[in-house]
Amino acid sequence: MTGADVLIQSLKAQGVDTLTGMPGNQNIHLYDAVLRAGGIRHLLIRHEQGATLIANGYARASGRVGVALTVPGPGSTNASTGLVDAHTDCIPVLLITGGTEVAFDGRDRAKCFHGLDQASFFKSITHFFARPRSVAEIPDAVVGAFKALRAPRPGPAVIEIPTDVAAEEGMADIPPVVEGDRLCPDSVDIDCVAEVLRTAKRPAILAGSAVIHANATDALRSLAEDLNIPVVYTRLGKGVMPDGHPLTVGHCSAQAGKTVLGSADLLLAIGCRFTQIDTRSWSLPLPERKVQLDPDPRELGREYPIEAGAAGDLALSIPQLVEVVGDYTADWGDFVDRTRAEAGANRAPVPIMGVTRKSLPDDAIIVVDVTSIGYRAFDEYPITVPRTFLYPSHSVTLGFAVPAAIGAKLACPDQQVVAFCGDGGFQMTASELATAAEHGVETVSVVSNDGSLSAIRGAQAKAFNGRVIDTDMKTPRLADLARSLGARGIRVDDPDRFEAVFADTLGLEGPTVIEVMMEEQRDYLISRVPWLYPE
Structure with a gap:
């Protein structure tokens, strides 16, 4: 060989x-x-x-x-x-x-x-x-x-x-399947976490993507339900609990998440890294008392002091914690229900994205680019199944959605895959539509064309008394571009027609691009960017 x-x-x-x-x-x-x-x-x-x-x-x-x-x-x-x-x-x-x-x-x-x-x-x-x-x-x-x-x-x-x-010619033994090194949690450490947890009246869980990596989402749900503890999640943690579950509060820096975290007397951090974006540069109000479960011992107490922590495979440590805690129930009363209801009351739907959920099965994979129509999706676009919400959460990679959606469909051919893009990000990687067309990869890419790098335009205007530079652009007809690359291209001039057009494209062979003209809605889209205009 x-x-x-x-x-x-x-x-x-x-x-x-x-x-x-x-x-x-x-x-x-x-x-x-x-x-x-x-x-x-x-x-x-x-x-x-x-x-x-x-x-x-x-x-x-x-x-x-x-x-x-x-x-x-x-x-x-x-x-x-x-x-x-x-x-x-x-x-x-x-x-x-x-x-x-x-x-x-x-x-x-x-x-x-x-x-x-x-x-x-x-x-x-x-x-x-x-x-x-x-x-x-x-x-x-x-x-x-x-x-x-x-x-x-x-x-x-x-x-x-x-x-x-x-x-070079040579011989070598082909290695067998390699398994990652997974620590077995120390029972003494689990006991310490449980002991601290029992002293709390209103603990809250902050869950991250390591729960998903460990295939421990069912274990997390059992922990939350058995102990009546509400779950707030990080950006990468979206999907650790179904968004419709009564104990799922939402994203940690959205209104309901901040309210619950601010009212908790203990934080149980599970598989999260306390990143700059999730914690708003480590300024997010969190309970003073904290305990932590994480697969990586280096993460225990790394960003915040903790009273107890256990390192190890979360698929083992979460069930062990439930068993050791025993007969314990958090006392939140109706606070979580009221907080969820108040956060959702009179909230406008996510632009363009919001109307698509009813047409998609629960296991549809949603791939979101760095775009003004997607920022609120962390808290406002309901997800039920793990690994069905993909977003470049920390590198914040503009142009992510089109190629990532192709990859998701290759990995999960029986699931519907939909990408949501802005016109700027779409143009960065649209050439991969030719790859999708050549191989018959079925994806739907929804592109908001507002002729602008709208979120950055809004940031410039807010920071510099309305002054902006080079955030408006002459965007080509993106549906035509898609057709030139071998994809199906549909242009929607009236955003009110989008919902019906979207529903009609699901299940069609090969890649489809739906270009939605949003130039007249640009300023509204900017006003809905949460890091510019928080709730």
């Missing part, structure tokens, strides 16, 4: 069945190995950023590893956007690149073809990097990558395969 064969067979052994990428001179041996091996579907992308964002959406929707394949240098730097996003949101994305020959080690990389010191470049945005220098080193590189990719709190990894190693 060649080194390329060893790598591809190792990927197959890990369950990889889908790759997105683009061939080039420094990865042609890898592509030939894919062709000869069979059993792996490959999608040719139009830009390497699309490769890692498709892999990103694949991973978010399924929990499986998304894999992209590029050349080094400009290919991998283009692809790095999807890795930065995966790094900040803890998503298992693997990038495989070609690389400068081992024979040229010691040469100035700037003098080499596609020259780049990729180990240094990727160091701060990956959980693992390897550059095997022989065929024999490839299996260890794969094992190391998948340990990081399948960790309790996963993150991206990069494997660089030098061209001469990919072509």
Whole structure:
């Protein structure tokens, strides 16, 4: 076997069945190995950023590893956007690149073809990097990558395969399926958390995405119901509890979430990282007393002091906590019900997005770009099933939705996938519609065309006494652009017609783009941006 064969067979052994990428001179041996091996579907992308964002959406929707394949240098730097996003949101994305020959080690990389010191470049945005220098080193590189990719709190990894190693003949053992290292929680630590919890009258739960990574959403729901504790979630935690559940309060920085957190006498943090965006730069009012469950011992007490904490697999620690706490019930009375009702009273629906929920099944995957129509969706667009709300929560990657929706559909072909975009973000990655059209990937992309980077326009105007610069733009006819890329393009000039048009497009073959003209509603959209105009 060649080194390329060893790598591809190792990927197959890990369950990889889908790759997105683009061939080039420094990865042609890898592509030939894919062709000869069979059993792996490959999608040719139009830009390497699309490769890692498709892999990103694949991973978010399924929990499986998304894999992209590029050349080094400009290919991998283009692809790095999807890795930065995966790094900040803890998503298992693997990038495989070609690389400068081992024979040229010691040469100035700037003098080499596609020259780049990729180990240094990727160091701060990956959980693992390897550059095997022989065929024999490839299996260890794969094992190391998948340990990081399948960790309790996963993150991206990069494997660089030098061209001469990919072509080299050799033998190596194909590694078996790699499982991430999952800590077993210490029973003494669980006892301490339970002891503190019992002293609280009104505890509240703040849940993050590690609950979803651990497949512990049912356990969280049982904890909340058994102990009568309301659940507030982080951005990435949306979906940990059904939004319609009476104990689900909503997003932590929305009105109801802030009210409950401000009224609680103890915070039980489960699988959350207390990020800058979720905590409003660590200024969000939280209960003074805190306990914490997290898969990563380094996160315990990292951002806020805690009275007790337990590190370990949340699928184990949450049920153990319920068992140890025993006969305990939080005393919230009707406070949570009243808070939920008051937050929802007279609240205007999410623009454009709001009318789509009734046409979609509960398991439809909603992919939201960085856009004025999507910011309020965290608290106002109801989600019932985990992994069905995808958003670039911390890198805030403009252009995320179109390629991520393609990845989500590849991972979950039996689920409806809908992307919501602004005109600015859509234009960044719309070229991947050609990829979707070529492979018959069925997605619906709804684009709000207001001729503006509206949220940033609003931020400029608010900060600088109405002055704005270069946030209005001459947007092409996006439905026409979609048709030129092989997708179905529909232009809706009257937003009141959108609901009916949207319902008619569901289930149609291939990609569809619905362009909704919103120029006259631009200022209203800006007024609904929560970080500009909080409730």
